[in-house]
Each structure stands twice: as structure tokens, then as C-alpha cells.
Amino acid sequence: MKNFGMDTRQLEDAVARLGEMLDEHKRMGELPEVLQDAVSESLMHRFEYTTEMAWKTAKRYLTEVEGYDNAVGPKTVMRICGELGLLDPEKWFLYLEARQNISHDYSGSKTKAVLDAVDEFYAEARRFLEVLKGRVGWLATPEAFRANIMKRYEVVRKAGY
Numbered sequence: 001m002k003n004f005g006m007d008t009r010q011l012e013d014a015v016a017r018l019g020e021m022l023d024e025h026k027r028m029g030e031l032p033e034v035l036q037d038a039v040s041e042s043l044m045h046r047f048e049y050t051t052e053m054a055w056k057t058a059k060r061y062l063t064e065v066e067g068y069d070n071a072v073g074p075k076t077v078m079r080i081c082g083e084l085g086l087l088d089p090e091k092w093f094l095y096l097e098a099r100q101n102i103s104h105d106y107s108g109s110k111t112k113a114v115l116d117a118v119d120e121f122y123a124e125a126r127r128f129l130e131v132l133k134g135r136v137g138w139l140a141t142p143e144a145f146r147a148n149i150m151k152r153y154e155v156v157r158k159a160g161y
Contacts, residue, residue: 006136014053015125018046022122051099087128
């Protein structure tokens with residue numbers, strides 16, 4: 001979705017690609033071990049990329065739509081988004097930590113923990129994207145923006161302000 005003031009396409013693509021690889025990961029039981037490893041590594045890469053796109057898109061939302069300062073890190077961004085009802089910050093803190101823990105090392109128990117939780121992450125990423133798109137949908141086109149402003153104006157006018 002290209003929005004007049006906010007573009008969510010990179011996050012949409014990242015979430016879609018994560019979902020595709022998650023489906024492949026669920027069906028990989030019949031593959032040789034070397035291919036199973038490749039599918040798992042690809043899924044881990046998609047997890048990392050989607051996590052990165054999610055927090056960066058959230059940061060853009062906070063700066064471009066909500067007017068927050070641009071100089072904030074991932075945890076602060078997710079905390080503020082939680083306060084705004086966009087996502088569950090505690091879950092996202094865990095995803096950010098997991099992303100940091102597996103960066104460039106897809107072996108060991110940390111990777112297994114991410115693979116075990118990737119279904120939940122995918123659902124949370126999709127939910128965040130849908131909530132975000134709902135918040136910025138009125139920015140989708142100049143016409144939608146104008147219509148939303150007029151609707152808000154009517155509410156304020158009827159309230160007697």
C-alpha cells in the first residue's frame with residue numbers, strides 16, 4: 001500500500017516473504033538434510049529482515065505521522081508503539097533481542113528458539129502491519145486525506161468548537 005504520507009510496502013513484502021518461507025519450512029520434512037538446513041537458514045534471514053523492517057517502519061510512522069523525534073532506537077520505538085496500541089511491546093522486545101542474538105550465527109539453541117517461535121512472530125508481524133495500515137489508510141491518497149480531514153472538521157464543528 002503506497003500511502004500519501006507513509007509507505008508500508010517494504011514491510012508488507014517482508015511479511016509476505018516470511019510467510020512464504022514459513023510455509024516451506026513446515027513442508028521441508030521430505031527434503032535432504034542439507035536442504036532442510038538451507039530452508040531453516042532462509043527462514044532465519046527472513047525473520048531478521050522482517051524484524052528490521054518492522055521497527056524501521058514503526059519509527060517512520062512515529063516520525064512522519066505522530067510527530068515523534070527521529071533519534072530513537074528500536075526498543076524505544078516499540079515501547080511508544082505499544083503505548084499507541086499498535087503492538088504488544090513486550091513481545092517485540094523479545095523479537096528484537098532474538099534478532100540480535102542470532103545475527104550472522106544460525107546455529108545453536110538461540111536459533112532453535114527463534115524457529116520454534118516464528119509462527120507467533122509471523123502472526124504478530126501481520127497484526128502490526130494491519131493495525132498500522134488502518135492508522136495510515138486515511139493517508140493513502142490526497143482524496144482520502146481530504147475526505148478524512150473534512151470528516152474530522154464536521155465532528156469538531158458539530159461539537160461546537
